[in-house]
Amino acid sequence: MAESWSSSVDAHLDWDPGSGRTGIAAAVRAAIRDGRWRPGAVVPSTRALAHDLGVARGTVTRVYADLAAEGYLQxxxxxxxxVATAGASPQSAPPMPAAEPAHRWSFLPGRPDPSMFPRDQWLAATRRVLANAPNQVFDYSEARGSSVLRATLSAYLGRSRGVLADPARLVVFSGYGHAIHVLGRALRGLGIAETAFEDPSLGKYRDICAASGQRIVGVPVDGAGLVVSELDSPAAVVTPAHQFPLGVTMAPARRTALVDSGAVVVEDDYDGEFRFDRQQVGALQALAPERVVYAGTASKSLAPSLRLAWLVLPRFLVDPVVAALHELGAHPPLLPQLALADLISSGAYDRHVRRCRLEYRARRDRLVAALPAHLTPEGISAGLHLVLRLPSAAAAAVPAAARRHSVGVELLSPMWLRPVAEPGGLVVGYGATARNAFTPALAALVEMLTELSP
Ligand SMILES: Cc1ncc(COP(=O)(O)O)c(C=O)c1O
Incomplete structure (x- = not known):
């Protein structure tokens, strides 16, 4: 149905009545640029807008004609x-972020199965929270996070990951990206303005950290994890339990060397719950709680849309981080924090993680067994993804093949900071597909991979 405007519709123009025709034109341009008047939308009729603004209809007619000539209106x-659509809009229109490519079968890394979200348990936890919480839970909440969640997480992280987590050192964030940004600002305030990332690693978090004022450098990763002898920065972000994306586990000697390096270490334990073949690898943080920041997230164990993550901080970083949180003026909402705390203390979270671990291990086994013979998977002992190295020609053919088979995968090459000889490959996430679609999804992936055979 076509959108229509009448004189009763508020056109949301920031307009100074004394500014005449040029002022109206400027207000319409601003409304289009900042998206209040969206591309393709029918604009108010000249009669309606003239009525709303209290000007002659002819004035609005001339403004519209001028803006059509400038490319703002059609x-x-x-x-x-x-309002002109993207192709016809003027140069000054704000760029829109590229939409994620549509695909039927998702093997995007870093996503858990959304169909496994424990809806009933979350609902029960939310009901209990609302039934028992005092009225204060609807007031402004503490920037560093709910004291109930911080106490619950500190016990959980100690028990499940060996983290030395005093609740006073735990801060809750709206996801790991938020955490790394706030931490970057706090470090910069302390005179630490360069952060090393593993090379390869996810560009998204490097960019977020750079936006916080940190200079980013890459340090290579080999079969034993970060090559600590090449680290020369005052801060380093690592994924020691299951390197993202290569999947290696940091060797004990490297762990010791890293905490002895003098750098502030950020331990991104993004998928620490999902270890399949070997004993859990305890958190690095326990080796040096005054040098290592432990980072955890609910994005893999529950759902990325919850936007809940946490840092366990060395004591010297607690006040600077909380101050940076206040400066930025945003922290996660309280009710989901209380629901998560209830989920953990009721035991439902542990049961959910165990169920997911079994599911993802079974998927990992099926995927590895189904791979064409010429492909050797790497990084398979944990997490929600594995890596397949490909010769350059095959890697270059991936985007078109993925489109043909409607498969979503990520390329390895953008994850490198430095130019490397053979960066080609795929990062395949086997968590993202809903459980009941895994069989046809796997068939589509394998067909695509077979097509890429040398
Ligand atoms: C390497 C890595 N770290 C951390 C995260 C968690 O990020 P967030 O809590 O912002 O969802 C992810 C999720 O994709 C990840 O892949």
Missing amino acids: TSQGAPTR
């Missing part, structure tokens, strides 16, 4: 005037 005989 007019055609007998049809309502519309």
Whole structure:
């Protein structure tokens, strides 16, 4: 149905009545640039807008004609005037982020199965929270996070990951990206302005850290994890339990060398719950709680849309991080924090993680067994993804093949900071597909991979 405007519709123009025709034109341009008047939308009729603004209809007619000439509006005989669509918009229109490519079968790394979210348990936890919480839970909440969640997480992280987590050192964030940004600002305030990332690693977090004022450098990763002898920065972000993306586990000697390096270490334990073949690898943080920041997230164990993550901080970083949180003025909402705390203390979270671990291990086994013979998976002992190295020609053919088979995968090459000889490969996430679609999804992936055979 076509959108229509009447004189009763508020056109949301920031307009100074004394500014005349040029002022109206400027207000319409601003409304289009900042998206209040969206591309393709029918604009108010000249009669309606003139009525709303208290000006002559002819004034609005001339403004619309000028803006059509400038490319902001589209007019055609007998049809309502519309805001120009992307192709026709002026250069100054804000760029929109590229949409994620649509695909039927998702093997995107870093995503858990959304169909396994424990809806009933979350609902029960939320009900209990609402039934028992005092009225204060609807007031402004503490920036560092709910004291109930911080106490619950500190016990959980100690028990499940060996983290030395005093609740006073635990801060809750709206996801790991938020955490790394706030931490970057706090470190910069302390004179630490360069952060090393593993090379390869996820560009997204390097960019977020850079936006916080940190200079980013890459340090290579080999079969034993970060090559600590090449680390020369005052801060380093690592994924020691299951390197993202290569999947290696940091060797004990490297762990010791890293905490002895003098750098502030951020231990991103993004998928620490999902270890399949060997004993759990305890958190690095326990080796040096005054040098290592432990980072955890609910994005893999529950759902990325919850936007809940946490840092366990060395004591010297607690006040600077909380101050940086206040400066930025945003922290996660309280009710989901209380629901998560209830989920953990009721035991439902542990049961859910165990169920997911079995599911993802079974998927990992099926995927490894189904791979074409010429492909050797790497990083399979943990987590929700594995890596397949490909010769350059095959890697270059991936985007087109993925489109043909409607498969979502990520390329390895953008994850490198430095130019490397053979960066080609795929990062395949086997968590993202809903359980009941895994069989056809796997068939589509394997067909695509077979097509990439040398
Ligand atoms: C390497 C790594 N670290 C951390 C995270 C968690 O990020 P967030 O809590 O912002 O969802 C992810 C999720 O994709 C990840 O892949």
